[in-house]
Amino acid sequence: MGFEKITLEHKRQVLEELADIKALFASRNWFPGTSGNLSMRVGDFDPEQFYFAVTASGKDKSLRTPEDFLFVDKHGKAIETTALKPSAETLIHCEIYRLTGCGAVFHVHTVFNNLISEFFGADGHVPIQGIELIKAFNIWEENAEIRVPVLPNFADIPSIAELVPGVLDANVPGILLRNHGIYAWGKDAFEAKRHLEAFEFLFEVMYRQLLLKGATK
Ligand SMILES: CSCCC(=O)C(=O)COP(=O)(O)O
Numbered sequence: 001m002g003f004e005k006i007t008l009e010h011k012r013q014v015l016e017e018l019a020d021i022k023a024l025f026a027s028r029n030w031f032p033g034t035s036g037n038l039s040m041r042v043g044d045f046d047p048e049q050f051y052f053a054v055t056a057s058g059k060d061k062s063l064r065t066p067e068d069f070l071f072v073d074k075h076g077k078a079i080e081t082t083a084l085k086p087s088a089e090t091l092i093h094c095e096i097y098r099l100t101g102c103g104a105v106f107h108v109h110t111v112f113n114n115l116i117s118e119f120f121g122a123d124g125h126v127p128i129q130g131i132e133l134i135k136a137f138n139i140w141e142e143n144a145e146i147r148v149p150v151l152p153n154f155a156d157i158p159s160i161a162e163l164v165p166g167v168l169d170a171n172v173p174g175i176l177l178r179n180h181g182i183y184a185w186g187k188d189a190f191e192a193k194r195h196l197e198a199f200e201f202l203f204e205v206m207y208r209q210l211l212l213k214g215a216t217k
């Protein structure tokens with residue numbers, strides 16, 4: 001479906017939902033120093049052609065303004081004429097949509113996701129086992145283990161985006177960038193938010209467990 005066929009009402013709903021989530025995450029201090037970016041697909045998913053609303057680059061994400069979001073295509077290019085620049089990390093969102101067909105992608109920088117990404121960075125993944133909140137990923141097996149991929153934080157975003165297909169795990173809706181932050185996604189904004197909150201909880205638990213155990217690497 002072409003972008004022009006998507007109803008204005010649907011586009012407006014997506015922008016409103018994104019703005020509400022942005023405000024909520026800002027209230028949790030999840031966008032320090034203008035960091036972070038959010039996106040939500042508009043219209044149906046077709047790997048050949050899809051569109052999403054994404055935060056404009058470099059904005060203070062704790063503010064609500066008419067210039068917070070723009071619509072881009074599957075290549076991350078603005079669809080409408082605008083002075084706004086899509087997030088510098090839009091290509092990572094593009095790759096996650098392309099590979100998963102998801103409906104929303106949220107990226108935040110937090111102290112816990114940074115600490116944990118560095119602690120396990122050399123291993124290439126964060127192993128998490130036996131914590132109840134793994135069920136937020138719809139994994140109900142007892143004592144389940146997941147591995148959250150950790151990618152290097154290259155300055156060149158296309159170089160990060162091209163590593164995404166090699167590490168993406170269909171059962172784990174998140175990827176960490178080392179010393180940077182997390183990308184979490186879901187079939188819609190509700191699910192992406194649940195996943196992001198679960199990752200952040202799990203990283204905090206892991207951090208505190210490591211401290212209790214006096215862990216070193
Ligand atoms: C000041 S944070 C550095 C860039 C970044 O990691 C980020 O998440 C925000 O970039 P954007 O272009 O989306 O504002």
Ligand SMILES: [Zn+2]
Nearest residue numbers: 035036089181
């Ligand atoms: Zn970032």
